[in-house]
Amino acid sequence: xxxxxxxxxxxxxxxxxxxxxxxxxxxxxxxxxxxxxxxxxxxxxxxxxxxxxxxxxxxxxxxxxxxxxxxxxxxxxxxxxxxxxxxxxxxxxxxxxxxxxxxxxxxxxxxxx
Amino acid sequence: xxxxxxxxxxxxxxxxxxxxxxxxxxxxxxxxxxxxxxxxxxxxxxxxxxxxxxxxxxxxxxxxxxxxxxxxxxxxxxxxxxxxxxxxxxxxxxxxxxxxxxxxxxxxxxxxx
Numbered sequence: 001x002x003x004x005x006x007x008x009x010x011x012x013x014x015x016x017x018x019x020x021x022x023x024x025x026x027x028x029x030x031x032x033x034x035x036x037x038x039x040x041x042x043x044x045x046x047x048x049x050x051x052x053x054x055x056x057x058x059x060x061x062x063x064x065x066x067x068x069x070x071x072x073x074x075x076x077x078x079x080x081x082x083x084x085x086x087x088x089x090x091x092x093x094x095x096x097x098x099x100x101x102x103x104x105x106x107x108x109x110x111x112x113x
Numbered sequence: 114x115x116x117x118x119x120x121x122x123x124x125x126x127x128x129x130x131x132x133x134x135x136x137x138x139x140x141x142x143x144x145x146x147x148x149x150x151x152x153x154x155x156x157x158x159x160x161x162x163x164x165x166x167x168x169x170x171x172x173x174x175x176x177x178x179x180x181x182x183x184x185x186x187x188x189x190x191x192x193x194x195x196x197x198x199x200x201x202x203x204x205x206x207x208x209x210x211x212x213x214x215x216x217x218x219x220x221x222x223x224x225x226x
Contacts, residue, residue: 102157
């Protein structure tokens, strides 16, 4: 158990819909990272927040957005969902802003039908 | 960003020592080297991190030559449960560096009985 929690574990929705994935980092960790992993794309970094502020952006689509709240939990919002958005979405946390050991949550499996 | 190159796959037998090498020719002065392990449908798990020379923990050793352009993850006496994908990452170590950590394709290690 990494100490990072993600909800929900599974999500099934339809194209065009919007969903919100939630992540609670390990106690004391200030950075939250979001990753997408699909079979054909591998593990893709989406975005990083550090203590409530966006710090780094990766391959995140404009239909996706994220935020980190004052209690340090984070949400990833996915809108106008497409079939290709079906993937595992992982959240990770770390103490610092980069290069430190990241601790990954169990992931949310999203299926868009 | 330091690009990493790893073998796509490796096979080994139970009880053997496995060495997985990662090339990172354009590693920056402030970059650390981090290795993760990932089992199917689970989040990556931090294994080890280092900056130079050798680092050892209860799970693995990490060897980094003086030029830091490569690193080798050493897994002693592997077992079937070590079958997983191993990722090498290179990224900044100090808070305030807003850079991405990029996961490459990883190395699929298969341990055979």
